[in-house]
Amino acid sequence: MRKRLSAFFCFAVAFCLQGMASETISLNKGWKFNLCEKGVVRDCSSPSFDDTSWRTLDVPHDWSIEGRYDKSNPSGPQGGYMPCGTAWYRKSFSLGSEYQGKRVTLRFDGVYMDSETWVNGRMVGRYPNGYNSFEYDITPFVRFDGSPNTIAVKVDNSLQPGSRWYTGSGIYRDVNLLIDNQLHFVHDATFARTSTAGPDEAVLDIDCRVVAHNYPETRFAWTDNTSLYVWTRNGQDNDTQAKPDNRVAKQCEIRFTLKDSDGPVATASETRVIGDFTENDFHSSLRIDSPKLWSSSSPYLYTLVCELFCEGELMDSQQMRIGLRDVRFDSKNGMTVNGVKEKIQGICLHQNASCFGSAVPREVWEYRLKQLKEIGCNAIRLSHYPFAPMVYDICDELGLYVSNEIFDEWNRGQEWGYSESPYGKMPYSYYRFFDQWHETDLRNMIRRDRNHACVIMYMLGNEIPNQRIKGKEIARKLIGITREEDPSRPVTAACDFFVGANAYGFMDLFDIAGYNYIDRIHKDSLYLAEHARYPDRILLGTETYHNPMNHATIMKTDAAIGEFIWIGYDYLGEIVWPDTRGWDDGIFDVAGFPKAEAHLRKCLWSDEPTVFAGVLKDDGRDFDWSIRPVKGHWNWKGEREVTVYAYSNCEEVELKAGGRNFGRKKVDTDSCCVSWTVPYKAGTLTATGYNSGKKVTSWKMETTGEELCSVGVRMLNDCMDGGIAIFEVDALDSKGRRIPEYSGTFTVNASEGRVIGIDNGCQYDPQGLKYTSTSDGVFHEGRAVVYVRTEEGKEASLEIRTVND
Numbered sequence: 140m141r142k143r144l145s146a147f148f149c150f151a152v153a154f155c156l157q158g159m160a161s162e163t164i165s166l167n168k169g170w171k172f173n174l175c176e177k178g179v180v181r182d183c184s185s186p187s188f189d190d191t192s193w194r195t196l197d198v199p200h201d202w203s204i205e206g207r208y209d210k211s212n213p214s215g216p217q218g219g220y221m222p223c224g225t226a227w228y229r230k231s232f233s234l235g236s237e238y239q240g241k242r243v244t245l246r247f248d249g250v251y252m253d254s255e256t257w258v259n260g261r262m263v264g265r266y267p268n269g270y271n272s273f274e275y276d277i278t279p280f281v282r283f284d285g286s287p288n289t290i291a292v293k294v295d296n297s298l299q300p301g302s303r304w305y306t307g308s309g310i311y312r313d314v315n316l317l318i319d320n321q322l323h324f325v326h327d328a329t330f331a332r333t334s335t336a337g338p339d340e341a342v343l344d345i346d347c348r349v350v351a352h353n354y355p356e357t358r359f360a361w362t363d364n365t366s367l368y369v370w371t372r373n374g375q376d377n378d379t380q381a382k383p384d385n386r387v388a389k390q391c392e393i394r395f396t397l398k399d400s401d402g403p404v405a406t407a408s409e410t411r412v413i414g415d416f417t418e419n420d421f422h423s424s425l426r427i428d429s430p431k432l433w434s435s436s437s438p439y440l441y442t443l444v445c446e447l448f449c450e451g452e453l454m455d456s457q458q459m460r461i462g463l464r465d466v467r468f469d470s471k472n473g474m475t476v477n478g479v480k481e482k483i484q485g486i487c488l489h490q491n492a493s494c495f496g497s498a499v500p501r502e503v504w505e506y507r508l509k510q511l512k513e514i515g516c517n518a519i520r521l522s523h524y525p526f527a528p529m530v531y532d533i534c535d536e537l538g539l540y541v542s543n544e545i546f547d548e549w550n551r552g553q554e555w556g557y558s559e560s561p562y563g564k565m566p567y568s569y570y571r572f573f574d575q576w577h578e579t580d581l582r583n584m585i586r587r588d589r590n591h592a593c594v595i596m597y598m599l600g601n602e603i604p605n606q607r608i609k610g611k612e613i614a615r616k617l618i619g620i621t622r623e624e625d626p627s628r629p630v631t632a633a634c635d636f637f638v639g640a641n642a643y644g645f646m647d648l649f650d651i652a653g654y655n656y657i658d659r660i661h662k663d664s665l666y667l668a669e670h671a672r673y674p675d676r677i678l679l680g681t682e683t684y685h686n687p688m689n690h691a692t693i694m695k696t697d698a699a700i701g702e703f704i705w706i707g708y709d710y711l712g713e714i715v716w717p718d719t720r721g722w723d724d725g726i727f728d729v730a731g732f733p734k735a736e737a738h739l740r741k742c743l744w745s746d747e748p749t750v751f752a753g754v755l756k757d758d759g760r761d762f763d764w765s766i767r768p769v770k771g772h773w774n775w776k777g778e779r780e781v782t783v784y785a786y787s788n789c790e791e792v793e794l795k796a797g798g799r800n801f802g803r804k805k806v807d808t809d810s811c812c813v814s815w816t817v818p819y820k821a822g823t824l825t826a827t828g829y830n831s832g833k834k835v836t837s838w839k840m841e842t843t844g845e846e847l848c849s850v851g852v853r854m855l856n857d858c859m860d861g862g863i864a865i866f867e868v869d870a871l872d873s874k875g876r877r878i879p880e881y882s883g884t885f886t887v888n889a890s891e892g893r894v895i896g897i898d899n900g901c902q903y904d905p906q907g908l909k910y911t912s913t914s915d916g917v918f919h920e921g922r923a924v925v926y927v928r929t930e931e932g933k934e935a936s937l938e939i940r941t942v943n944d
Contacts, residue, residue, distance in 0.1 A: 204496025208907025305712030307497030433462025462592025483701020515744025
């Protein structure tokens with residue numbers, strides 16, 4: 140039997156008042172990686188484990204995209220027939236004595252999936268969700284003497300099929316070490332939101348939480364008193380009068396400063412005495428005169444600086460970009476942003492991008508989201524999970540509204556019954572973790588993202604089987620959690636069985652009624668029918684086909700706030716057609732090249748006079764999600780009639796082809812489309828748009844040569860030093876025109892950089908060879924895209940060799 144000691148032992152915990160207030164150290168470089176053999180998973184968590192034979196790589200990293208496309212892979216067509224499995228990542232880092240007394244947090248922006256993490260052989264946590272950010276306080280396990288600290292992460296994505304789409308596998312987002320003083324802001328606890336926004340004044344409300352672990356004078360002791368431990372009086376180690384209330388407290392100050400590009404525009408501060416081992420909540424409001432408001436058309440961002448001082452010395456500082464805006468929803472006015480009515484012209488997105496899998500670089504996201512803005516898109520639905528933090532940053536910068544989503548299922552499968560369902564939408568999908576982890580996951584997502592101006596709503600479920608049975612209790616709980624964390628934004632859910640969800644009362648629980656594919660039931664009346672039945676509802680097309688009539692009806696229905704079209708970019712997985720890598724009915728292809736549908740969307744969504752023309756190429760598909768198969772070139776075989784579609788937002792379009800004028804036609808304003816059947820003749824086709832009888836824009840196509848004469852290379856993005864440059868490579872004829880049906884091979888080499896990926900936009904890949912090389916590519920429709928990681932201070936260029944060289 141262990142006896143209590145009559146004496147007590149005093150402890151002091153080191154505390155740094157000097158040096159930097161806080162620090163973020165990237166841990167992306169230099170990881171060791173090993174993919175376990177099937178059925179053989181060793182314990183590699185010990186610091187002494189020998190990983191010298193393992194592969195060295197940097198994260199973000201997706202090991203699935205590096206594997207072979209194989210129809211025997213258990214991920215199945217939903218997972219793109221790509222390999223998954225279990226793998227280990229290991230990394231060492233060192234911290235010197237200058238960090239002694241600091242708090243050390245290990246933060247992962249995303250690991251797919253079911254990760255377990257060890258630090259110096261001690262397990263620090265498990266996180267099953269593959270899309271959320273999470274962190275561990277590893278202070279007790281870290282050495283501060285300059286010797287190596289070892290991180291080991293086991294990633295288990297072996298149970299398949301585990302998703303309805305390609306997920307990727309691994310540490311596929313950033314990893315950082317967060318260094319704080321013992322007195323610091325609680326991570327993700329600061330919440331800044333606009334309570335008032337007008338042309339004359341805006342008010343920014345700020346809440347934050349400060350945690351004080353201990354001060355340099357803090358002493359505590361184990362004792363034989365009734366308390367397990369007590370604090371010694373006045374910090375004296377020999378104080379025999381130790382009591383539980385002998386705490387150290389100090390004068391602290393919180394300062395909030397909002398800055399625009401010219402400097403501070405508003406400040407506030409509060410001074411308070413803070414005791415050791417306490418959490419303290421602060422609230423403040425900043426008033427801004429003549430504010431610059433954030434919206435999709437004017438995404439102005441301020442910088443909010445939150446500073447924490449202790450006895451005059453800076454302890455911690457947070458900095459975040461803030462958009463001041465007033466977004467409101469009601470059934471009479473729909474959505475208003477800063478008092479102006481606006482419709483959601485939205486697109487659904489998955490997070491994977493061609494040869495990168497799910498480890499998508501920032502430069503690729505920037506390029507793609509700018510493409511969406513250029514065609515008039517003003518909103519994206521993150522389907523069906525939280526994305527990487529950088530995506531929200533880019534949306535803030537560009538002015539893209541975001542529907543932030545969390546669950547594709549709760550705890551039931553599609554084949555629901557009145558007994559407990561033993562499965563979800565897929566045999567090994569998230570339903571396995573929902574009951575235990577849903578609150579943690581939901582709170583983590585909201586706290587991480589709620590300071591982003593771009594986030595305008597939370598979507599708590601997509602096509603949830605619970606929408607028809609045993610779902611209302613769960614919905615109420617999720618809605619309650621959401622409003623606890625962020626009462627400033629509405630909640631919705633995307634209901635595909637909305638008839639049953641209406642009858643069950645499920646849709647009535649949400650601020651916004653979300654409809655997936657409303658035209659399955661209301662083929663002609665669409666939102667008008669639902670508005671007539673539920674006049675007080677706010678209606679949203681959370682997922683829609685490409686049918687332009689959705690847009691037309693939304694524009695005529697005040698209560699309908701907009702739509703999200705499925706889908707913006709082709710993606711890996713969810714395979715429908717044989718021998719393909721994934722879904723290929725997006726507005727842009729998997730390499731990011733625009734299809735004809737992108738031009739149609741620009742006509743529907745943009746006020747800029749626009750016209751596009753192309754030829755219908757029947758592909759034999761009869762699929763609700765398919766886009767109209769129109770090709771924007773004038774290279775066809777033989778003498779035959781072709782159907783020419785013109786997409787335009789002009790009043791009239793005139794068509795000339797093969798030396799003939801086929802006249803003008805009025806453009807239907809709902810569909811932005813007109814068509815002609817004309818005889819094909821090589822030469823030139825021109826479509827000209829007219830407003831009020833005057834030419835305002837035109838589109839021209841020429842019949843090109845078929846022989847490859849040269850290769851054109853152009854950079855598509857503004858690449859910073861050391862960033863990723865995106866190059867388009869075109870197969871050109873003798874006049875420098877892209878040959879639209881050329882499909883030859885090429886090899887590529889980069890100077891002042893390294894080729895990290897090649898794609899051509901085609902999902903058809905029966906041999907599964909498309910992403911296996913960073914030197915050999917194939918043209919599709921006469922073009923391809925090459926991604927190059929550039930070197931610091933140097934401009935990358937490409938050397939392309941073709942079969943003709």
